[in-house]
Amino acid sequence: MKTAIRKTPKVGFVSLGCPKALVDSERILTRLRAEGYEVAASYGKADLVIVNTCGFIHAAVDESLDAIGEALAENGKVIVTGCLGAQPQKILDRHPQVLKITGPQRYEEVVASVHEHLPPLHEPFVDLIPAHGLKLTPRHYAYLKISEGCNHHCTFCIIPSMRGRLVSRPVGDVLREAEQLARAGVKEILVISQDTSAYGADLKYAAQTWRGTERRAHFYDLAAALGELGVWIRLHYVYPYPHVDKVVELMADGRILPYLDIPFQHASARILKLMKRPAAAENTLQRIAAWRSQVPDITLRSTFIVGFPGETEDDFEQLLGWLREAQLDRVGCFEYSPVEGAAANQLAQPQVAAEVKRERRERFMELSKEISARRLAQKIGRKMQVLVDRFDGAVAVARSSSDAPDIDGVVRIPRPAKLALGDWAQVRITKSDAYDLEAKLEP
Ligand code: SF4
DSSP: OOOOOOOOOEEEEEEOSOHHHHHHHHHHHHHHHHTTOEEOSSTTTOSEEEEEEOOSSHHHHHHHHHHHHHHHHHTSOEEEEEGGGGSHHHHHHHOTTOSEEOOTTOHHHHHHHHHHHSOOOOOTTTOSSOHHHHHOOOTTEEEEEOEESOSOOOTTOOHHHHHOSOEEOOHHHHHHHHHHHHHTTOOEEEEEOSSGGGTTGGGTTOEEEETTEEEESSHHHHHHHHGGGSSEEEEOSOOOOTTHHHHHHHHHTTSSOSEEEOOOBOOOHHHHHHHTOTTTTSOHHHHHHHHHHHOTTOEEEEEEEESOTTOOHHHHHHHHHHHHHHOOSEEEEEEOOOOTTOGGGGOOSOOOOHHHHHHHHHHHHHHHHHHHHHHHHTTTTOEEEEEEEEEETTEEEEEOTTOOTTTSOOEEEESOTTOOTTOEEEEEEEEEOSSOEEEEEOO
């Protein structure tokens, strides 16, 4: 039976004005792309249009008002931002039907308005940004999406049918965007895509010049180049292909964060085969051991699905045994539920009962909690650099290289004299619990 799959939401963008306005436009686009929106090339192909306006001189105001009028006539759904947005009445007098008006540098509001009028797609097992992150992302970190789509056919996933095959962004575009983010004050870039280690395969790794040197559209070259920006680079959604080992060398050299997010999803060879997972035949335990001996500080994060159709108690025990040996630092676990349109729905395998799924998830999380608590306790007494994300009363809530926002733990710093949001800090770890650390500032 064929099921209708919701289309990828598409946003049109008109950017007028000065380089500052362009930075805003790029931040908005970076963000929307990361959330799974596509950028439409014409009004007709867009579900909604954002107009970033200029209000500097008369001519610019007229040009902006005309651009809004054109977008309304051609598309009908228009959000206005930028300098002219600081004078909303001017816009409303001529175009009362716009969906939202914000002033310059208010890209969080623009993105929230896009969510309201054109909600992002939700893909339960492989969403690239945690649900919480959709609401609020502080300005000192940003998600950088390097490709769309995917060449795999994991049976629980509908990304390939929804978004198509892998389409990588040219390496020059990605690097320019990253450079722009770093220049705008972003201190951490989180690299995302459905399959980060496959980056550039569709482009035959075509090289472009950046900062006077040829860079291939290749996972390694990209990671190495990003490592030159002087900000934290965190890699998400990496599959354990052999060339990942080279990228681990960059981590050993301190050029990118020693952090790998690898969605293993399971450890039983039978279930991985039913899931049709990429790199399922790799000996992952051996690889993990090798990475850890190369970079003892590496943080390994992963997600898993329990209760996949056909999963037996024996398969699940294999998964627990694997986790016990792999000692992953951070894990997330989903109970399997069928996704409309996914091939797994057609598998001739028995469904796992809801209470068994729940119980397996609990057992899995219990074990991962023990592992996490033990690994974090080993950090007590160590000095580390952290980035302050927010304040909880008198406590600064920060993250270390081991912590991706919203999905991993945090480092709490009580009474953090003189720290501000987005600051770096040198701290010494004083306490740990199951998922988080506590620290004091180093003089
Ligand atoms: S690798 Fe698998 S799970 Fe990830 S997007 Fe591709 S098909 Fe989906």
